[in-house]
Amino acid sequence: MEKPYHFTDTMLEGAFKSMKHQHIFKVKKEDTLMVDIFEFESPLGIIGKMFSKFFLKSYLRKFLLQRNELIRKAAEGSL
Structure with missing residues (x-):
């Protein structure tokens, strides 16, 4: 984790042989990407x-697209 710019989820055990999910946050003018x-x-x-x-x-x-849309709406207070 490099707070608040990046964090990674790595599966230790589960249904997949392997799984890694990176979340990267970038500042774009007054928004966050x-x-x-x-x-x-x-x-x-x-x-x-x-x-x-x-x-x-x-x-x-x-x-992931549906989940990210819900996260965006919650973050913007429009849920």
Whole structure:
């Protein structure tokens, strides 16, 4: 963590073979830009890679976008 500019979540145990989620905050004029970098690797070898390619990657992208929109609304007081 480099407060208030950056922090990273790293999975120690769970459903993924590996998972790392970086949150980077940048000042843009009077606003704050949040950049998410989400890296993951599915278990189960080739089957997991195929599942990630055809389903999981798209699902996780939509999930993060929806979650970030809720965070933005809460931060701006418009929830």
